[in-house]
Amino acid sequence: MRLRHLLLAVGLAAVWGFNFVVMEVGLRHFPPLLYAGLRFTLAAFPALLFVGRPGVAWKWIVGVAAAVGVGQFGLLLVGMRAGMPPGLSSLVLQTQALFVVVFAAVLLGERPGVRRITGLAVAFAGLALVAYDFGSGGPVGAFVLCVGAAAAWGLGTVIQRKAAPPDSLRFMVWVSALSAPPLLLLSLAVEGVPHLTFAWEGVWSLVYVAFVSTLGGFGVWGWLLRRYDASTVAPYTLLIPVFGLSSAALVTGESISWLKLVAGVLIVSGALYAGTRPRAARGRREESLVPAVTAGRP
Template sequence: MGAAAAADDTGSLAGRDYLAALCVVLVWGTNFVAMKLGLRELTPFQLGAGRYLFAFLPLALFVRPPRLPVRWVLLYGLFQGVGQFGLLFLALRAGMSAALAPVMLQMQVFFTALLGFLLLGERVGRPLQAAMAIAALGLACFCADFFGRGSEVTVIGLVLTVASGAMWGASNIVVRRIRDIAPDFDVLSFMVWSSLVAVPPFILLSLAFDPPGTRWDWRALSMTGWASLAYLGWFATILGYAMWTGLLKRHPANRVAPFSLAVPPVGIAAGMLALGDRITPWQWAGIVLIVLSLALVVFGPRWRMRLRSPGAPL
């Protein structure tokens, strides 16, 4: 009991945590391709409603609502569902590229650390500070490439993607607050029922802003469109976010959030293979810096301990 508590206090991750983080990275890295394919046939608000309807059904028939105050389920559904992905889908439609989106979305790391410090009093250690600085350089490389290409990515797409990252950071903080009041809450139940929260707002937004000519006709949706919705709903949302939320449930937000820095390299590779995206020298430089920052986050505390105690195991 004491050892487990100490591990949690220091933010140490076990082998299963690293495996979960790897699965999340692979699923989230490839889900940007599914988003792009889905947006060929659906509007951003329709894609959002469809994604979370798939995430809610059919699991809701077998999973009971979480034993949590309703406000936390509502807040998470609004921040993570309508906020993060509503803005991201709009960004992808407004001119954000599939290759750059997973990189700019990593602004959530900074928003999570800032909100964790301001609202939860979480400490930002030196390894994390150094990793964030290196990641910022990586993001700067992608921004340099963005300004160099100019016409391929719009300013509004960039702004919406950064705002999406802010909503992701806010949802991370909601999970941390839930962990404080209910450490043993059921992650799967939480993910399934918080998905329902996002469906009505997306439907209302579609009815309010989508042109009448784009109103839903599910019979016209291709197999690719259905596969995109299923992948986004069942894998990227339920599987990915259940694992992600489980990590946040067990560890401080500023210790978990940087793992998402590995999503951009996977996303870029998926874009190259599936969509024919081209990788520029600036983008390769950004990838290297981001992966380096992730390595520092994962191994930094261990390396620091090794320097302080030369006999300590790596």
């Protein structure tokens, strides 16, 4: 990968990592489900008027919208509102690789090899450390919601793998369009009619998550994937929790304990080991966890 493209991939991971801090800011001004619904509304319109037809069957868009738009982001934002710190949320979401293996085995009949099982066992050990560290002083329900968001992302990844959309940005715009209505209806049913006061902080938060993180991020992601294969580009997304934890520490003062650092190393290295192929196997066709092009990026 050329240096400027490498820097672009790292910059994209930084944008998606910092997104967790931005979402934390947005939750100060909006109820979580309403915030998610507004994010996807802005990401879909007016972009929907210019991207053209999705290029895949509608059932795949509905499936990803339900799993990722409503499931992942709904659970994630409710969990963050309930007390899950933004940096730790960025780390726990990486355990979606565990759920990809489970759903791929159940729904697609894939059989994970020894390398994948080993890597996922390491990542699960990291998740157990996070549970131990956070559970000793933080709200357990918020942690469970974040793990549920990772599971929903894993399911969405498997559905999207089956759909194989030709254009990730166009696909994300349509997923956003189908995610917004149920999120807004859920917000009205669960959170009631909102009593909002105008604040530039909340407005800029929505602008960032809708246009910079979602549309801009997936635009860059698709641009890189048109120039390099997924196995070259996707490992850079494992930098997301690095930027998520560091930006949360700098902006919100979230503490980073040694136990959390060890857990992060286990989760990221385990997911990377499980998702990459050994050199001898790279000539054979094999699905990979890490290079999956997924709509569930933050």
